[in-house]
Amino acid sequence: MPQTMAEKILARASGRTSVRPGDEIDARPDFVIAYDFPGTTDVLFRAAREEFGMDRVSSPERFVLFIDHMIPAAAPKEEELHRVTRAWGAQQGVPVHERKGIGHQVSAELGYATPGALIVHFDGHVSQLGAFGSYAFSARRGVLETFVSETLAITVPPTVRIVLTGTLQTGVMARDVFHHLVRVLGPSSCAFKAVELAGPVIDEMSIEGRQTICGQAMFLGATTMLIAPDARTMAWLEGRSRLDLAPVHPDADAVYERVVTIDVSELEPIIVVPPSPANTRNLSEHLGIEVHTGYLGSCASGRLEDLRAAAQVLRGRQVKAGFQLNVVPTSQAIMAQAAREGLIECLVEAGAFISSPTCDYCYGRIATMADGQRAVSTGTLNTPGRMGSVNSEIYLCNAAVVAASAIEGRIADPRPYLEDVK
Amino acid sequence: MSLRNLRGRVAWVFDEDNFDIDRIIGISNLKISDVEQLAALAMADCEPGFAATVQPGDLLVGGHNFGYGHPHFQAMRAMRHLGIAGVIAESFSPGFFLGEINMGFPLITCPGILASVQRGDEIEVDWESDRVRHLPSGRSLPLQRLSSAERGTLEAGGLIPYLKTRIASAKGQQPSVNPK
Numbered sequence: 001m002p003q004t005m006a007e008k009i010l011a012r013a014s015g016r017t018s019v020r021p022g023d024e025i026d027a028r029p030d031f032v033i034a035y036d037f038p039g040t041t042d043v044l045f046r047a048a049r050e051e052f053g054m055d056r057v058s059s060p061e062r063f064v065l066f067i068d069h070m071i072p073a074a075a076p077k078e079e080e081l082h083r084v085t086r087a088w089g090a091q092q093g094v095p096v097h098e099r100k101g102i103g104h105q106v107s108a109e110l111g112y113a114t115p116g117a118l119i120v121h122f123d124g125h126v127s128q129l130g131a132f133g134s135y136a137f138s139a140r141r142g143v144l145e146t147f148v149s150e151t152l153a154i155t156v157p158p159t160v161r162i163v164l165t166g167t168l169q170t171g172v173m174a175r176d177v178f179h180h181l182v183r184v185l186g187p188s189s190c191a192f193k194a195v196e197l198a199g200p201v202i203d204e205m206s207i208e209g210r211q212t213i214c215g216q217a218m219f220l221g222a223t224t225m226l227i228a229p230d231a232r233t234m235a236w237l238e239g240r241s242r243l244d245l246a247p248v249h250p251d252a253d254a255v256y257e258r259v260v261t262i263d264v265s266e267l268e269p270i271i272v273v274p275p276s277p278a279n280t281r282n283l284s285e286h287l288g289i290e291v292h293t294g295y296l297g298s299c300a301s302g303r304l305e306d307l308r309a310a311a312q313v314l315r316g317r318q319v320k321a322g323f324q325l326n327v328v329p330t331s332q333a334i335m336a337q338a339a340r341e342g343l344i345e346c347l348v349e350a351g352a353f354i355s356s357p358t359c360d361y362c363y364g365r366i367a368t369m370a371d372g373q374r375a376v377s378t379g380t381l382n383t384p385g386r387m388g389s390v391n392s393e394i395y396l397c398n399a400a401v402v403a404a405s406a407i408e409g410r411i412a413d414p415r416p417y418l419e420d421v422k
Numbered sequence: 423m424s425l426r427n428l429r430g431r432v433a434w435v436f437d438e439d440n441f442d443i444d445r446i447i448g449i450s451n452l453k454i455s456d457v458e459q460l461a462a463l464a465m466a467d468c469e470p471g472f473a474a475t476v477q478p479g480d481l482l483v484g485g486h487n488f489g490y491g492h493p494h495f496q497a498m499r500a501m502r503h504l505g506i507a508g509v510i511a512e513s514f515s516p517g518f519f520l521g522e523i524n525m526g527f528p529l530i531t532c533p534g535i536l537a538s539v540q541r542g543d544e545i546e547v548d549w550e551s552d553r554v555r556h557l558p559s560g561r562s563l564p565l566q567r568l569s570s571a572e573r574g575t576l577e578a579g580g581l582i583p584y585l586k587t588r589i590a591s592a593k594g595q596q597p598s599v600n601p602k
Contacts, residue, residue: 051582140520153571188487192516383492390449
């Protein structure tokens with residue numbers, strides 16, 4: 001039977017030859033990933049132990065934990081939570097990675113993002129491992145099932161195939177493409193569905209750009225988003241993959257619930273205006289709004305191409321006096337490479353405040369905004385209160401837009417700055 | 423075990439699509455953990471005194487993609503405390519849907535519901551026939567069937583009791599659970 005990527009991966013993980021949308025299966029995840037956060041990992045550990053009497057997870061080699069939130073700790077109870085996580089990992093034989101970067105990125109660097117793998121987390125941004133051909137999704141609190149049993153109950157989702165055609169204009173980055181998908185298709189268009197992303201735009205796109213798009217699948221309502229591995233994927237993964245799985249590709253005659261082709265040639269840089277990730281507009285409609293702070297980082301953006309774009313805009317220029325530009329590379333590996341390329345020096349000289357990798361800027365734990373302040377951000381969300389006061393506002397945009405806005409102190413178009421460089 | 427039908431009045435109709443449920447208690451109140459306080463705040467921005475109008479068993483009705491955004495658990499905790507027994511919507515945002523089903527709180531997807539009911543109407547969710555009935559008119563609409571795991575989770579009263587029954591029955595069939 002012809003199958004989509006999602007169907008092939010779920011079939012293998014549930015020991016079947018094939019599955020169809022709507023099938024209820026018990027699948028064995030290849031990897032269970034989590035980061036520690038109050039009310040999640042602590043609750044999972046306690047529930048497994050106290051409610052189920054589980055002293056050890058089964059097959060601990062499938063598990064991996066990240067400490068990427070509340071890093072560095074700013075209160076004793078935060079460090080206490082990390083201590084609980086480290087102790088649990090040591091007792092279970094489960095690796096705990098801390099201070100290496102945002103887990104969704106580091107799990108790719110460490111080879112958990114194996115093409116064809118089934119991966120579960122409680123956080124939906126794990127879907128970015130789909131950039132490598134993994135089926136990675138959030139079970140929310142249902143991830144508990146994987147702590148107390150080998151398998152997880154899953155209903156096989158239908159697949160929507162999105163084909164991107166055309167050529168991206170200067171100043172348009174991967175996250176603009178994603179926001180455009182939300183604008184064209186709608187924020188619930190792919191609810192409870194898997195998305196296969198393909199087409200010449202994806203073929204030409206960097207691995208980093210693919211991670212950016214796949215990681216935001218939840219804002220289309222999608223369970224996950226996958227890209228079939230190609231030569232670029234396999235080269236990136238060389239020497240990294242932790243599993244020896246046959247990479248999965250969709251069958252040519254696979255059955256999709258819907259196939260959508262979107263041409264992105266006319267796409268301009270996007271701005272997502274508060275208070276919802278669905279409010280996608282052209283940047284040109286919102287130029288000139290005064291902004292006080294900028295955040296370049298997160299699991300969505302903050303990779304090398306984002307840092308390079310910001311450096312291109314900021315090279316030889318200065319962040320406007322009083323504007324707070326926070327640049328947070330997504331992982332230590334990315335930060336080290338950025339240093340080798342001179343990007344860190346360029347950004348620091350322009351007036352950026354550079355932090356080691358952490359999730360904390362994205363949800364307002366640090367660089368917290370006060371009433372009436374406004375941010376341009378490459379974070380994941382713009383809901384009120386996400387980065388501080390509920391009376392502060394977040395405009396989501398690409399890294400070049402953050403950099404241009406930092407120079408002008410208002411929402412600005414990066415294209416004139418990028419053209420200067422050429 | 424079987425699911426008990428839900429029967430109650432429509433306590434509120436959220437007719438806005440992509441409704442961010444955090445607005446029910448107010449985003450600035452998300453840090454409150456006391457459920458009494460949360461319940462008193464429910465809908466306060468729209469209708470002060472809403473809490474006093476709710477009777478145990480009442481239901482909420484929502485539009486498309488109800489629960490979009492970054493939903494926190496406080497809003498539905500508050501609603502449950504007031505006696506709300508479930509939400510019936512045109513469709514739900516997946517993260518919200520999974521989160522609340524795992525809490526054992528019924529969310530019922532029922533296309534057409536918004537145009538079929540008004541605040542105060544008595545309605546019934548019939549799990550046998552998988553239909554939502556509008557009692558004043560006698561009309562009914564099909565609801566989207568839950569998966570067996572979702573149904574089991576609601577029957578058990580939440581994820582933890584459900585997983586306990588699942589594991590117990592698995593052990594009954596195959597005494598040792600895998601380790602390699």
